[in-house]
Amino acid sequence: MLVRKARLQDATNIYELVNSLSADGTLLRRAFAEICENVRDFTVAESDEGVFLGCGALHLYGPHLAEVRSIVVRPPAKSKGAGGKLLQALLQEAESHGVGCVCLFTRIPDFFFRYGFRVVEERTALPDKIYKDCQNCPRLHRCDEVAMARGNLPKVSILGSKIEAEQLVRLGG
Numbered sequence: 001m002l003v004r005k006a007r008l009q010d011a012t013n014i015y016e017l018v019n020s021l022s023a024d025g026t027l028l029r030r031a032f033a034e035i036c037e038n039v040r041d042f043t044v045a046e047s048d049e050g051v052f053l054g055c056g057a058l059h060l061y062g063p064h065l066a067e068v069r070s071i072v073v074r075p076p077a078k079s080k081g082a083g084g085k086l087l088q089a090l091l092q093e094a095e096s097h098g099v100g101c102v103c104l105f106t107r108i109p110d111f112f113f114r115y116g117f118r119v120v121e122e123r124t125a126l127p128d129k130i131y132k133d134c135q136n137c138p139r140l141h142r143c144d145e146v147a148m149a150r151g152n153l154p155k156v157s158i159l160g161s162k163i164e165a166e167q168l169v170r171l172g173g
């Protein structure tokens with residue numbers, strides 16, 4: 001198995017796999033144009049024969065925060081280590097950028113505990129995430145995802161203030 005940075009030629013595979021799990025909210029829906037534009041965020045896993053197995057993305061907010069997004073492995077390839085290798089590659093990438101905290105929102109926290117993530121009880125501790133995704137999400141007030149982070153929670157935000165994020169979550173935008 002090879003885990004490598006994605007190329008534009010991987011965009012169709014990424015688009016189809018990510019969106020195959022977006023209908024039930026497991027993953028955020030991503031437009032093809034958005035995947036192409038952000039393809040350099042993605043890492044892919046492929047078999048020794050070059051078959052696409054899965055992907056994951058690292059979104060950089062700034063030196064204070066990055067987010068693991070769209071991590072998914074094709075059903076026939078699950079439980080063979082691809083998900084773990086993708087996650088570790090994304091964490092190494094965050095480290096190489098000197099990012100202090102990596103966050104993610106998930107319905108399967110158990111998978112992430114073993115890689116050093118812990119639950120963030122108060123999601124407004126991650127205001128940039130709220131400003132980027134949550135404020136436009138139809139599930140803002142009935143979110144069933146667990147916020148998790150690895151490293152020290154950020155003390156600053158780039159997209160909005162913590163107080164504004166708290167108001168947004170309380171009042172519904």
Ligand SMILES: CC(C)(COP(=O)(O)OP(=O)(O)OC[C@H]1O[C@@H](n2cnc3c(N)ncnc32)[C@H](O)[C@@H]1OP(=O)(O)O)[C@@H](O)C(=O)NCCC(=O)NCCS
Nearest residue numbers: 071072073078079080081082083084085105106108110111
């Ligand atoms: C989560 C996911 C990426 C893991 O990929 P993978 O290649 O199967 O992962 P690995 O082979 O490295 O690790 C497998 C182990 O992870 C754990 N695991 C996998 N899915 C899990 C889940 N839904 N809940 C809890 N633990 C899980 C199990 O311990 C599993 O071991 P097992 O196969 O012996 O039971 C994959 O299951 C997937 O694509 N899930 C659907 C998309 C998704 O939910 N992504 C996370 C969004 S935040």
